[in-house]
Structure formats: structure tokens, C-alpha cells
Amino acid sequence: MQRHEKRQPDPVADIPKWTRRYAQSRALPAVWFMIGFIVIFISLYALSHFAGVQFRTGRYLSGTILAAGAAILALAIVIGAVALSVPRWGGRWLDRVLREKLYGAEGHVAFAPPAGSRKLLGLAAAVIFGFCNLVAVVLGIAGHIPNDYMQPVSALYVVPFLVFLYFLLHAQVHPLVLLWPLLYGLHALLIVAGAPILLPDSLDELNLLIPTAGYGLVAGLVAHLYNRHALRRLKEAARSDHA
Amino acid sequence: MPELDRVIHEPARLRILMVLSGVDEADFNFLLSTLGLSRGNLSAHMDKLEQAGYVAIEKGFNGKIPHTVYRCTMAGREALAEYWRQLDAIRGLSAQP
Numbered sequence: 001m002q003r004h005e006k007r008q009p010d011p012v013a014d015i016p017k018w019t020r021r022y023a024q025s026r027a028l029p030a031v032w033f034m035i036g037f038i039v040i041f042i043s044l045y046a047l048s049h050f051a052g053v054q055f056r057t058g059r060y061l062s063g064t065i066l067a068a069g070a071a072i073l074a075l076a077i078v079i080g081a082v083a084l085s086v087p088r089w090g091g092r093w094l095d096r097v098l099r100e101k102l103y104g105a106e107g108h109v110a111f112a113p114p115a116g117s118r119k120l121l122g123l124a125a126a127v128i129f130g131f132c133n134l135v136a137v138v139l140g141i142a143g144h145i146p147n148d149y150m151q152p153v154s155a156l157y158v159v160p161f162l163v164f165l166y167f168l169l170h171a172q173v174h175p176l177v178l179l180w181p182l183l184y185g186l187h188a189l190l191i192v193a194g195a196p197i198l199l200p201d202s203l204d205e206l207n208l209l210i211p212t213a214g215y216g217l218v219a220g221l222v223a224h225l226y227n228r229h230a231l232r233r234l235k236e237a238a239r240s241d242h243a
Numbered sequence: 244m245p246e247l248d249r250v251i252h253e254p255a256r257l258r259i260l261m262v263l264s265g266v267d268e269a270d271f272n273f274l275l276s277t278l279g280l281s282r283g284n285l286s287a288h289m290d291k292l293e294q295a296g297y298v299a300i301e302k303g304f305n306g307k308i309p310h311t312v313y314r315c316t317m318a319g320r321e322a323l324a325e326y327w328r329q330l331d332a333i334r335g336l337s338a339q340p
Binding site for chain 2: 012013015016017018019020023096100104105106107108109110111112234235238239
């Protein structure tokens with residue numbers, strides 16, 4: 001028998017790595033957020049679309065009711081978005097409720113949130129992102145950006161913003177989230193290259209929804225699948241007989 | 244022959260510290276579901292780790308439900324690193340002809 005056997009890797013030594021990867025890839029709250037965003041966007045789109053149809057066919061009363069519904073929904077979205085983006089006003093509560101519902105059986109595991117200068121950098125990036133978004137929408141409405149190029153133009157600030165957010169939060173989130181800006185950027189390049197991926201004019205709004213929330217949903221689901229794998233590996237390592 | 248830290252050398256406590264060293268904090272339920280220990284067993288190990296200064300405990304409430312969060316202290320991280328160094332040294336000695 002050979003005395004100097006090659007030492008087997010110790011699974012216990014991998015426990016911190018799999019714990020970290022598991023905690024970083026708990027993406028289900030983001031997945032549900034994206035699904036909510038898609039449902040709200042489609043509801044808003046349907047209300048305004050049918051309001052337009054009613055007005056065009058001379059049914060002004062039903063058109064006005066639908067348009068009012070769309071306006072109320074839009075207002076509720078803005079108020080909700082503002083409230084939930086501030087931790088003290090509801091963001092922390094929503095985060096806690098979602099995590100309890102989705103990961104309650106697996107328990108709580110977390111990294112400390114960014115503080116100090118990193119928090120300020122995140123806030124500054126969000127303000128710049130909001131400003132770029134507003135400018136793009138205004139230029140689009142004024143006709144300076146063709147509808148077909150709204151997504152490629154938005155990629156100029158969406159991709160850097162998402163990549164910057166990742167580097168700001170890299171300790172808390174898994175690199176798989178970079179799939180979102182990657183797909184968003186690729187989508188923009190394909191449009192610029194003339195690939196036939198744009199939807200017809202009647203479904204024009206979806207040309208922005210699919211890359212924005214759709215790719216976010218894809219990235220979230222991929223991260224969730226990885227999360228299940230990480231949990232399985234973590235349990236295997238934590239219950240092994242080594243060390 | 245280097246002396247191993249008896250607090251960490253117990254398999255369950257080693258695994259608890261390894262889990263906590265990978266993140267900033269974890270609660271009782273997470274450790275329970277990950278390690279597959281009984282509640283009493285886990286609780287006893289956490290008490291020993293806290294007495295050794297390797298783990299900090301924060302007791303609070305999640306709504307009306309008691310919620311206990313654990314963090315690996317700096318002393319715990321240093322002790323864990325030292326434990327692996329000593330274990331490697333012992334393994335190195337045992338591998339010598």
C-alpha cells in the first residue's frame with residue numbers, strides 16, 4: 001500500500017464558500033418583484049390601449065373611464081415606487097415580508113448592507129440613472145430618438161448603472177446578476193445591427209419591457225437555480241464526515 | 244505536536260463556525276436547517292461558542308416572534324484560521340514517512 005496517498009479535498013473547508021454563494025444568490029424576492037413589475041406594466045398598457053380604442057370608435061364615456069383607471073394606476077405605481085425605494089417608508093418592511101415568505105423555512109442569512117460612502121455612491125448613481133431616464137423619455141416624446149432606438153439609447157445608461165450597482169454590492173450579490181446588463185447590452189447591439197427582434201408598432205411598448213423586466217427575470221431565475229445548487233452543496237459539506 | 248482548540252475541534256462546532264465565517268450573520272433556523280442538528284444540540288453548541296468568545300448573539304423580535312441572530316467574532320475567525328493551520332501541520336506530520 002502506498003504510504004503517501006494524495007490527500008482528498010476536505011468538503012468542510014468549502015462550507016464558507018457555499019454559504020456565501022447561497023446567501024448571495026437568494027434571488028426570489030427580485031424574481032417576484034420583476035413579475036409584479038411585468039403584471040403592472042401590462043395592466044397599464046392594456047388600460048391605455050383599450051382607452052385609445054374606445055376614443056377612436058367614439059365611445060367617449062368608456063374611454064374616459066379606462067383612461068382614468070390608467071392614470072390612477074400610474075399614480076399608484078409612482079407613489080408605491082417612491083415609498084418602497086425608501087427603506088424607512090416601506091422598503092425594509094417589504095424586504096422582510098418577502099424574505100420571510102420565500103425563505104422562512106431556510107432561515108435568515110445575510111451580509112451587512114453597504115454603509116457610508118458606498119451608500120452615498122449608490123444614491124448618486126440612482127439620481128444620475130433617473131436623470132438619464134428622464135432625458136431619454138423627453139427626447140423620445142419630442143421625436144429626437146426614433147422608437148426603434150429607445151432601447152439601444154437606454155442601454156447607454158442602463159448597462160453602466162447595473163454594472164456599477166454590482167460592483168457596489170459585489171459582497172452581497174452573486175456575479176450571475178451581471179447576466180441582466182449583459183443580455184440588455186446584447187439586445188441593444190442586435191437592434192443596432194438590424195436584427196429582426198423588434199415587435200411591430202402595435203406592441204411597441206413591449207420592446208422596452210422585454211429587455212428591462214424580461215432579462216431581469218431571466219437573470220433572477222438563473223440565480224435562483226444556482227441558489228438551489230449552492231444550498232445542496234452547502235448541506236452536503238456541512239453534513240459530511242470529514243475534518 | 245500542535246495542540247488543537249478543543250472548542251472548535253468538535254465537528255458540529257467546527258461546521259457552525261465555518262458557516263458563520265462565510266457570511267456576516269445567520270439565524271438559528273438557518274443553522275438548524277443547514278447542519279441538520281436538533282434544536283437542543285445546536286443551542287448547547289452555540290452557548291459554548293459564545294462562552295469562548297467566538298460567536299456574538301443578538302436576540303430580538305421579528306414582529307412578535309423571537310429571533311436570534313449569530314455572528315462570528317474576530318476572535319472566532321482568528322481561532323478558526325489557527326485551527327486549520329494546526330490541522331494542516333498535524334496532517335503534514337502524519338504524512339511524513
